Amino acid sequence: MKPLYAMVFSCVVACAASGTASATVQSVPKESSDTTHSNGQLQPPISYATLWADDKGATHIGHCRLEGLEFKSYAPPAAPQWIGVSPDDIESIAYAVLPPGYVGSWHRAPGPQWVITLQGKWSVETTDGTVLVQGPGEMQFNADTVSRPRPDDQRVGHLSRTVGDVPNVQLIIKLKPGVADQRTGGKCAY
Known part of the structure; x- marks a missing residue:
């Protein structure tokens, strides 16, 4: 099986660009009983974390799953695999390298974005005090652009560290x- 980041990259970039897949990916809470069946197969779980802001501007971490992929050949005659298309348009794809010892200041994501860890580990701290640590193959959807200061807490967004x-x-x-x-609200914002 391909590493998770490779599956997501090929799904979000290659499929969306080529229109090869017809299934539209959707998000459900991680604990949801909704599961996808395709061609007699049960889709394996694709988990991710969401960094999101509530209606008061405080940030939190949600745990979600992607559903709605199809089990079919991506490049016939290759064997079937799970594939789906992101419903969103992509503005840019970037690589970032956070050096050892990196500590970012409190900030919002520049817009809704997927962050997929390829190597090393990093953490994200939210204004509610939750710390999420992610390593290779893990991903999150950052949707904290509506975060704002509150009367008792002037921090916005999140704090990142290696x-x-x-x-x-x-x-x-x-x-x-x-x-x-439309993808910036709730714990499964995507």
Whole structure:
């Protein structure tokens, strides 16, 4: 089986660009009983974390799953695999490397975006005090652009740090403004 980041990258970028897949990916809470069946197969879980802001502007971490992929050949005659298309338009794809010892200041994501950890580890701290640590193959959807200061807490967004003594390499897929606005609310914002 391909590493998770490879599956997501091929799903979000190659499938969307080529129109090869017809299944539209959707998000459900991780604990949801909704599961996808396709061609007699049960879709394996594809978990991710969401960094989101509530209606008061405080940030939190949600745990979700992607559903709705199809089990079929992506490039016939290759064997079937799980494939689906992101419903969003992509503005940019970037690579980021956070050096050992990196500590970012409190900030919002520049827009809704996927962050997929390729190498090393990093952490994200939310204004509610939750710390999420992610390593290779893990991903999150950042949807904290509506975060704002509150009367008792002037912090906004999140605080990022590298974890350990090796660089953290990330693939960042930023969604287009406007298209992604509907995806910025709730624990499974995507």
